[in-house]
Every structure is written in C-alpha cells, then in structure tokens.
Amino acid sequence: MSQVQSVERTFTILELLAQYPNGIRITELASEMDLAKSTVHRLLKTLSNRGYVQQTHNGHYQLGIQCLVLASSLLNDLDIRSLAKDSLELLAASSKEVVHLCIHDRQEVVYVDKVESNQTIRMYSQIGKRAYMHCTGVGKALLTGFKEQEIEQLITDKGLPVFTDTTITTKEKLLEELDMIKESGYAIDEQEHENGIRCIAAPIYDYSGKVVAAISIAGPIDRMTKERVNGELAVEIKKHSARISSKLGYVSN
Incomplete structure (x- = not known):
C-alpha cells in the first residue's frame, strides 16, 4: 500500500465515521470502503493509537476526541x-x-x-x-x-x-x-x-x-x-x- 493511498484511505475512514455518530462496525466500514477487513483494521488501530478513532462499548468505531481538539483549534483561530x-x-x-x-x-x-x-x-x-x-x-x-x-x-x-x-x-x-x-x-x-x-x-x-x-x-x-x-x-x-x-x-x- 503506497503512502499516498494510505493517507487517502485514512481520510475516507474519518469522513465515513463522521456520518455515523453512534459508531459503525468494522465489517460494515470495510464493506463501504470495498476493502479487506484486515486492511481497515490496521488503519483503525493507527487512528485509535493517535486518538482520532475510538471504540464504543459494543465494539463500534466512531470519531475520537482528537478530532474535536483539531476542530476546536481551527475554529478558535x-x-x-x-x-x-x-x-x-x-x-x-x-x-x-x-x-x-x-x-x-x-x-x-x-x-x-x-x-x-x-x-x-x-x-x-x-x-x-x-x-x-x-x-x-x-x-x-x-x-x-x-x-x-x-x-x-x-x-x-x-x-x-x-x-x-x-x-x-x-x-x-x-x-x-x-x-x-x-x-x-x-x-x-x-x-x-x-x-x-x-x-x-x-x-x-x-x-x-x-x-x-x-x-x-x-x-x-x-x-x-x-x-x-x-x-x-x-x-x-x-x-x-x-x-x-x-x-x-x-x-x-
């Protein structure tokens, strides 16, 4: 996977998660992106480690607090x-x-x-x-x-x-x-x-x-x-x- 492709897929994940405020299962996310579940899981893990994605109690994925931090910084400026x-x-x-x-x-x-x-x-x-x-x-x-x-x-x-x-x-x-x-x-x-x-x-x-x-x-x-x-x-x-x-x-x- 090229670096540019990884970045593009990362942004796609964030944009899709923004449409599901209550979270979405990884299988559904992989299906929407037409990617293997393992590929999506690797990207989600990286985003989770940086705080941009978090898991709910039922295993769904949703946007993390770090997205809010970035947005707040932008809006304040x-x-x-x-x-x-x-x-x-x-x-x-x-x-x-x-x-x-x-x-x-x-x-x-x-x-x-x-x-x-x-x-x-x-x-x-x-x-x-x-x-x-x-x-x-x-x-x-x-x-x-x-x-x-x-x-x-x-x-x-x-x-x-x-x-x-x-x-x-x-x-x-x-x-x-x-x-x-x-x-x-x-x-x-x-x-x-x-x-x-x-x-x-x-x-x-x-x-x-x-x-x-x-x-x-x-x-x-x-x-x-x-x-x-x-x-x-x-x-x-x-x-x-x-x-x-x-x-x-x-x-x-």
Whole structure:
C-alpha cells in the first residue's frame, strides 16, 4: 500500500465515521470502503493509537476526541474579517456601494469591517462604530439568531428609539419583520436609521448554525431602489453570506 493511498484511505475512514455518530462496525466500514477487513483494521488501530478513532462499548468505531481538539483549534483561530474580506470586496465592486461586516456585542451592532464605495455617499458607519439593532439591516439580520426572550430583554434594556418615520417601534412589528427576514434570507433597512439611505443585509452562520455576523450593502435610495435591492442585490448578498458561512463550517439543510 503506497503512502499516498494510505493517507487517502485514512481520510475516507474519518469522513465515513463522521456520518455515523453512534459508531459503525468494522465489517460494515470495510464493506463501504470495498476493502479487506484486515486492511481497515490496521488503519483503525493507527487512528485509535493517535486518538482520532475510538471504540464504543459494543465494539463500534466512531470519531475520537482528537478530532474535536483539531476542530476546536481551527475554529478558535478563524478570523471572520479575514474570511469575509474577499466577499466584501467583490460585493463592493459589483454593487458600487458601501459594504459592511458587523457583529453584535452587548445588544448592539458593531461595525468590524467596511469597503467604501467609489461613489459619493455620506453614512453613519465607520469601523468600530456601534448602532442599535432594531433599526439597521445588519442589526435585524443578527436578531434572527436571538430567541424571543432575548429580544424582549433587548427591548427592556435598550428600548426601540425612533430615528426616522420608518423606524420600528414595537415588539410586535419587530418580531413580524424578523419572521419575514428568516423566510427571505435577507433584511432591509428601509431608511429606518438614516433618511435617504437604504440597506440590504444577510446573516452569517458558524459551524453550529449560530448567527455570528452579518454583511450589508448600503447606499442612497436613488441608487438603492427597491427593485434593485429585492432583485440583483438580494441574490448577491445571499450568495456571499452563504459563502462566508461555509468558510465557518456551516452546512445548510
């Protein structure tokens, strides 16, 4: 057996075991790989010695703790800004509008990255700036990951202050809006934070399905028309939010 072939078979074993969280018998594993049981046993023994595979009480094989150690190390080192950077630049280039990357912290939106538009625009945002969640596209996208009691706590702690005539000011309206965002996959800030500015945003998910960030495209309403926002920009931002989520290990159902 060549070294390369051994490596390939080793990864195949790990990938197959990942599909059987409760474990699988060696005979079934050998059958799926179309290999002799003795060959699979040698590979399993090596993996077991290194902690990547373990046996259950009934003799089934499953992934070992060392796989979790490696995964945790990788996930801890993932930098959302680095992973999202190329998508932000591509969105800015294609839309010719300002693109943001945001996270939530202490019930507020925090702008952590921004790619400027090459067109003239005046906006509230800058890297490190904070904003309310209920009145921004990125904030509402992030809120789709909140439980209802967390939203109630947000309203108790932060309120729903009014910024424009279109700002959401009631819990009922906010929950209704969040349901629509979950259905469509994107959020719209309909001049809810700044008059004359329209924004479209989408959530970003990590490997566990948790909403950890959001990206947005924003610009003046004469360029960010409703037709454009709900058409080409909706397609683009959902594509890139899915792309970034995938880099974080998210697998959609």
